[in-house]
Amino acid sequence: xxNPGLHLFLRSNVAPNTHEAAFFRxxxxxxxxxxxxxxxxxxxxxxxxxxxxxxxxxxxxxPAEILGEIFVRFLPDVLQDGARNSLVDIQLVCKSWRDAARxxxxxxxxxxxxxxxxxxYKKVKQWYNRAGGTxxxxxxxxxxxxxxxxxxxxxxxxxxxxxxxxxxxxxxxNLSLGYRGPKCFRNLxxxxxPAEPDPTTLQRRPxxxxxxxxxxxDAEWNESFDSLQSMxxxxxxxxxxxxxxxxxxxxxxxTDWESYSAPLPxxxxxxxxxxxxxxxxxxxxxxxxxxxxxxxxxVETLTMDVMGADWLYDRDNPDxxxxxxxxxxxxxxxxxxxxxxxxxxxxxxxxxxxxxxxxLDIDFQPRDDDEEPDWVEFQPLLSFVDxxxxxxxxxxLHLRNARIETEELAATLGSLPFLTHLSLxxxxxxxxxxxxxxxxxxENLQSRLLPNLETLELLQLPPxxxxxxxxxxxxxxxxxxxxxxxxxxxxxxxxxxxLKVVYQPTRKEKQELDGSDVVEILRKxxxxxxxxxxxxxVD
Numbered sequence: 001x002x003n004p005g006l007h008l009f010l011r012s013n014v015a016p017n018t019h020e021a022a023f024f025r026x027x028x029x030x031x032x033x034x035x036x037x038x039x040x041x042x043x044x045x046x047x048x049x050x051x052x053x054x055x056x057x058x059x060x061x062x063p064a065e066i067l068g069e070i071f072v073r074f075l076p077d078v079l080q081d082g083a084r085n086s087l088v089d090i091q092l093v094c095k096s097w098r099d100a101a102r103x104x105x106x107x108x109x110x111x112x113x114x115x116x117x118x119x120x121y122k123k124v125k126q127w128y129n130r131a132g133g134t135x136x137x138x139x140x141x142x143x144x145x146x147x148x149x150x151x152x153x154x155x156x157x158x159x160x161x162x163x164x165x166x167x168x169x170x171x172x173x174n175l176s177l178g179y180r181g182p183k184c185f186r187n188l189x190x191x192x193x194p195a196e197p198d199p200t201t202l203q204r205r206p207x208x209x210x211x212x213x214x215x216x217x218d219a220e221w222n223e224s225f226d227s228l229q230s231m232x233x234x235x236x237x238x239x240x241x242x243x244x245x246x247x248x249x250x251x252x253x254x255t256d257w258e259s260y261s262a263p264l265p266x267x268x269x270x271x272x273x274x275x276x277x278x279x280x281x282x283x284x285x286x287x288x289x290x291x292x293x294x295x296x297x298x299v300e301t302l303t304m305d306v307m308g309a310d311w312l313y314d315r316d317n318p319d320x321x322x323x324x325x326x327x328x329x330x331x332x333x334x335x336x337x338x339x340x341x342x343x344x345x346x347x348x349x350x351x352x353x354x355x356x357x358x359x360l361d362i363d364f365q366p367r368d369d370d371e372e373p374d375w376v377e378f379q380p381l382l383s384f385v386d387x388x389x390x391x392x393x394x395x396x397l398h399l400r401n402a403r404i405e406t407e408e409l410a411a412t413l414g415s416l417p418f419l420t421h422l423s424l425x426x427x428x429x430x431x432x433x434x435x436x437x438x439x440x441x442x443e444n445l446q447s448r449l450l451p452n453l454e455t456l457e458l459l460q461l462p463p464x465x466x467x468x469x470x471x472x473x474x475x476x477x478x479x480x481x482x483x484x485x486x487x488x489x490x491x492x493x494x495x496x497x498x499l500k501v502v503y504q505p506t507r508k509e510k511q512e513l514d515g516s517d518v519v520e521i522l523r524k525x526x527x528x529x530x531x532x533x534x535x536x537x538v539d
Contacts, residue, residue, distance in 0.1 A: 068104030121167025181220025214243035282309035327353030
């Protein structure tokens with residue numbers, strides 16, 4: 001660059017001759033080589049810097065318990081083949097990750113298989129041993145196959161599953177099975193041996209110690225009308241929790257009317273032992289209800305999934321008329337959950353009576369956006385509460401995915417003044433209205449809605465829900481005023497103690513409720529706890 005002739009070319013557009021161009025090419029190559037060397041050295045230094053920083057990373061000092069909790073959040077609750085491989089890969093990262101995984105017992109407690117013909121019960125038992133005292137669950141599903149001898153629920157697979165269960169005797173706490181129909185399950189029962197244990201050999205089925213059992217039938221139903229031949233007599237004798245999923249009526253039967261009289265021979269001694277019972281059934285009529293719930297004298301938690309079906313029944317049938325008039329008594333049920341309720345099917349509450357009920361949870365079947373949903377009418381709910389005479393115990397009500405008119409919600413809640421906990425999730429009101437308007441209706445009638453309310457949960461609120469809609473309600477529960485710069489509450493502490501708000505995910509909206517004046521005042525001075533979730537943004 002000290003050559004004066006170079007400046008002529010570097011500061012002008014003069015074209016070099018052949019000799020001069022060769023010189024400049026040489027210079028370009030030389031500088032490019034130096035840059036490459038420096039870049040290579042920079043890359044080496046950046047790699048060293050990354051390595052040294054990794055040594056100082058807080059992750060290296062993270063307690064094994066926290067690392068294990070991260071693994072639990074990352075992996076599904078029940079590990080299928082892919083998830084099991086992921087857990088194995090986690091342990092290959094480093095010794096500390098391996099140790100953390102081995103110390104986190106819940107990671108090892110639940111396995112799922114669709115084919116067990118090549119599964120070693122010794123390896124499965126070794127896997128469960130790492131679960132420590134965590135309850136151990138096995139899930140087997142063959143519902144996607146037919147019931148031929150060569151299929152995964154045929155005799156070969158049934159024999160393999162029976163061998164696995166025998167090898168795991170005394171290990172499992174929960175067993176979940178899924179089949180197309182009862183025939184597949186009977187193959188397993190036959191592989192396990194005779195229905196009754198042999199008293200001379202002390203023979204017993206390997207699942208006798210289990211306390212929880214789930215069985216799902218997806219497409220067929222050919223159970224016997226003879227209750228003595230029922231496969232349910234051969235279920236684990238000590239179970240206290242049963243989850244029974246029956247096939248959808250349009251899959252299991254050729255005509256709509258067959259489900260009215262379909263047999264469901266559940267043994268009385270089985271039902272009397274249960275403390276928790278979940279039944280998924282879309283069948284019509286009341287025969288299955290009487291078979292399933294007629295002897296649930298010790299059930300405390302009952303979940304009924306009507307699978308989004310329209311539950312039909314014949315009021316003129318004498319048995320149905322009797323059940324509708326008196327109700328099936330559930331003397332110890334404290335929690336009742338109705339799931340996937342097609343709006344007309346809320347009538348199923350008219351068949352029940354639960355005098356000790358504490359919590360009622362109704363989850364309506366959400367509809368596609370292009371379908372016009374029906375308005376919910378809650379008279380069956382109020383009739384159920386009245387028949388049950390549970391006003392002394394009922395305290396919690398959850399309503400989900402319902403389309404409710406303001407006056408209907410106001411009338412319903414007005415008939416339940418004893419509630420202390422109300423949860424509304426995905427509730428749709430008429431245009432321009434919100435649930436707050438139901439409270440306003442009663443204020444106009446000079447009566448307070450839900451005077452004993454302690455907790456209100458508003459879940460899946462639209463992100464644009466205005467803080468100004470909720471502020472009057474909050475202030476009405478704890479009225480206050482400013483006087484000479486001092487905050488004065490007008491009345492003694494109200495029963496209301498907690499508000500929880502969760503918003504729907506959004507692309508751009510912001511929530512303003514958390515920063516409103518009334519929330520700040522009641523949070524700091526009014527004795528009310530607020531849990532107002534942030535807006536979750538989606539791409």
